[in-house]
Amino acid sequence: MELAPASSTAQRLQQAVATHSQTLLGLSAALHADPEIAFNEHRSVARVAAPLEQAGFNVQLGGFDLETSLRAEFGSGSLTVGICAEYDALPGIGHACGHNIIASGAVGAALALAQVAEELDLRVVLLGTPAEEDGGGKELMLRAGAFDDVDFAIMVHPAPGMDIDCTGTSSQGCDRFKVHFTGAASHAAAAPSHGVNASNAATIAQVAIGLLRQQLPDGIRINAVVLPTKAVTNVIQAQASLEIEVRAHDAALQQEVKDKVLRACRGAALASGCEMDWEQSCPAYLPVLQDERILSRWNNSLRATGRNLLQLPAGSAGGGSTDMGNVSQYLPAIHPVIAVLDAVGMPHTAAFAAETCSAGADQAVLDAAVALAGTAADVAADTELRQALLQERRERKPRA
Numbered sequence: 269m270e271l272a273p274a275s276s277t278a279q280r281l282q283q284a285v286a287t288h289s290q291t292l293l294g295l296s297a298a299l300h301a302d303p304e305i306a307f308n309e310h311r312s313v314a315r316v317a318a319p320l321e322q323a324g325f326n327v328q329l330g331g332f333d334l335e336t337s338l339r340a341e342f343g344s345g346s347l348t349v350g351i352c353a354e355y356d357a358l359p360g361i362g363h364a365c366g367h368n369i370i371a372s373g374a375v376g377a378a379l380a381l382a383q384v385a386e387e388l389d390l391r392v393v394l395l396g397t398p399a400e401e402d403g404g405g406k407e408l409m410l411r412a413g414a415f416d417d418v419d420f421a422i423m424v425h426p427a428p429g430m431d432i433d434c435t436g437t438s439s440q441g442c443d444r445f446k447v448h449f450t451g452a453a454s455h456a457a458a459a460p461s462h463g464v465n466a467s468n469a470a471t472i473a474q475v476a477i478g479l480l481r482q483q484l485p486d487g488i489r490i491n492a493v494v495l496p497t498k499a500v501t502n503v504i505q506a507q508a509s510l511e512i513e514v515r516a517h518d519a520a521l522q523q524e525v526k527d528k529v530l531r532a533c534r535g536a537a538l539a540s541g542c543e544m545d546w547e548q549s550c551p552a553y554l555p556v557l558q559d560e561r562i563l564s565r566w567n568n569s570l571r572a573t574g575r576n577l578l579q580l581p582a583g584s585a586g587g588g589s590t591d592m593g594n595v596s597q598y599l600p601a602i603h604p605v606i607a608v609l610d611a612v613g614m615p616h617t618a619a620f621a622a623e624t625c626s627a628g629a630d631q632a633v634l635d636a637a638v639a640l641a642g643t644a645a646d647v648a649a650d651t652e653l654r655q656a657l658l659q660e661r662r663e664r665k666p667r668a
Contacts, residue, residue, distance in 0.1 A: 277384055277649070278572065281641040284380035285634055291319050292376045292637060293630050299368035300625040303357030306399035309336040312355040313396050316371050320394060323379055332412035334405060338396025339414065340378065343385035347654055349644040350393050350418035351378050352592060354400045364621035365401065366426035366608065369632050373424060373606075376637025381644055388648040393418060397591070404551030406591035410598060410667045419657045420562055421601040422643055423592060424636045426629070428611035428620060433567055433577040434558060434604040440489065440515040441522045442589035443552040447473065447533045450543040453506035463504025469533075469540040470494055470508040476532035477512070488525055489515040489587075511549060515589060519554045519597070554593040559600040561653055562643065566604050569642030573635040575607070588615070598667050600657060602643075606636045 285292070295315055304312050313329060313336045321327045325340040332339075338353070353374035354367040378394040385392050395414060399405035415421065449470055454463030474492055481490060495509040512529060516522035530546060537544035567577060592603040610628035613619025623629065647653055 277388070277645050278642055280383055281380045281645060282638055284383045285376050285637045285641070288319070288376060288379050289634055292372045292633055295319065295375060296368045296372035296629065296633050297625060299355055299371060300363050303362035305359050306356045306401055306403040306405070307334070307336060309356050309398050312336070312371070313338050313398070316353055316355055316375060316396055319375055320378060323382060325378070325382070325394070332409045332414050334398055334408060336396075336398040337405070337409060337414070338394070340394040340396075342378070342382045342392045343390060345385060345388065345390040345648075347389060347648055347658065348391040348393055348417055348419045349381070349647070350395050350415060350421040351640060351644070352406070352421055352423035352595070353394055353396045354423070355396065356399055356401050358401055358616060361616070361618050362621045363624050364616050364618065366615070366620070366624040366629070367400070369426045369608070369624055369629055369636065370423065371396075372633045373636030373640060376633065377640035377644070380637060380641040384645060388645060390644065390648045392644075400591055402550060404553060404591045404594070407551035407553075407594045410594055413666065415595060415599060416666055418599060419661050420559070420647065421595050421599060422562065422566070422640055423602075424604055424606050424640060425590070426608050426624065426632050427605040427615065428613060428623065429607055430578050431570065431575045431607040432605060433579050435560060435563060435567070437558060437580065438517055439556040439593055439603070440517055440587060440589050441519055441553050441555045441593060442513055442515045443522055443526050444511065444513040444549040445526070445546055446495070446549055447510045447512060447530070447544065447546045449508045449537055449540070451504070451506050451541065454504045456502045456504050460504060464506075464541045465504050466508035466540070466542050467499065467505040469536045469542040469544070470510055472539050473510060473533045473536035476536055477529055480528060480532055484525060485521065487517055488521070490525070490529060517555050522552070551591070551594070553589045553591050554597045556590065556593040556603045557596040558602055558604075559596070562600060562647055563602045563604065565646040566602055566639060566643045569639040569646065570606070570635070572642065573638055575635065599664065600660065606632050606639070608632050
């Protein structure tokens, strides 16, 4: 099959995004005005699905055992791109991570690619992935087979400040879990010696974790909080729980540190005479593994929108975590950033939440749509890369 000239394809993608611009900006504003948190994004996913269904995509809502997931498919090409759309918000402060921009840009890219899918021999799949902020929606969808037929996956995340070249960058993984200590209640004044104080175990565990930090490699992050209880001062506390997270830029190191933290908690239980058990809060997030072959196409496509990319020092890595890391550890994927150019607030703050509905945010939606579509089109038109991705999928084992 002879593929369309790159310049012609790029122009058509830009025109398609321009044609849908009001729909995309309206979608971003609607998501921003009506934020929904993890696993409860019912109105949000319906809004994301609507323009795709209207454009002739085959839309499936609520698959993969997740009520607020989405799969929208167009075309029957031999190469499949998965475009990930996030739309969950943060409790209390709304879209302070800009997921309204992520979703709208992803929809714009999918709509644009639909215009050239046949000539690029490309199948376009938009995957609406709930609960990125808390819950690991992409990991749950991976386990359910949502990515099994995807050759490569792309998405982009907004950030304040300047656009950057994400070559060589990664993210921290994040493993979040709860530790429960069980002691024995007693009257704190009349019979304290009959009690086994679970709050003591929680305190000892936090001290042990604090001391452990001295022996850890640079870049490891551990945080622990005591979960609320109905404790009162005149009762020896029989139950106490910590929620703990471990972050690292290497998946194996993250697991190793988690094991050490759990060992510290077991020691705290032993020292205080308590019993201890633990449970996973949500699926562990793995570090992002940027596919440099695809990322170079993203950089070129983003520059073509007129944006300048700041070159970061080698080995730079972000401090946040994302379940896109899990996707990237399973199949070729990218998770670059796009700047909200007039923003100064930091992500996960009320200031940035306000800035994700602004002129700069609107431009980020449109430029993200053009650059994502251009990335997928360039990959599809590269015969050598295309064949490599197809071969890699044939050799890949099902994630579940």
